[in-house]
Amino acid sequence: MKVWIACTVFNMGEGDEVNPVGVFDTEEAATAAANHAINAEAEYYGVDDEDMKNCFRVGVKEFQLNKSIWEV
Incomplete structure (x- = not known):
């Protein structure tokens, strides 16, 4: 089974x-x-x-559930 992990990445010159x-x-x-989350962060x-762009x-x-997290 596949799942997708979502995250936001913010960088203002000091690293991600x-x-x-x-x-x-x-x-x-x-x-x-x-x-949706990134728009909320930008507003915050x-x-x-x-700057948003x-x-x-x-x-x-993408993450395959039958694999160890270290194999992704």
């Missing part, structure tokens, strides 16, 4: 800060949740659209 969003059964659901930090991104990684 990765924040988990959740585990989802479809890539579309993971992407939608990560996009008070960044404008240009440059400093925030989403990450969605």
Whole structure:
């Protein structure tokens, strides 16, 4: 069984800060949740659209449940 792990990635020049969003059964659901979370983070930090494009991104990684997490 495959699942998708979603996260947000925030970088204002001091390295990546990765924040988990959740585990989802479809890539579309993971992407939608990560996009929603990243918009909330941008609002929290008070960044404008240009900073949003440059400093925030989403990450969605496929994960096969029959593998060890170290094999992904």
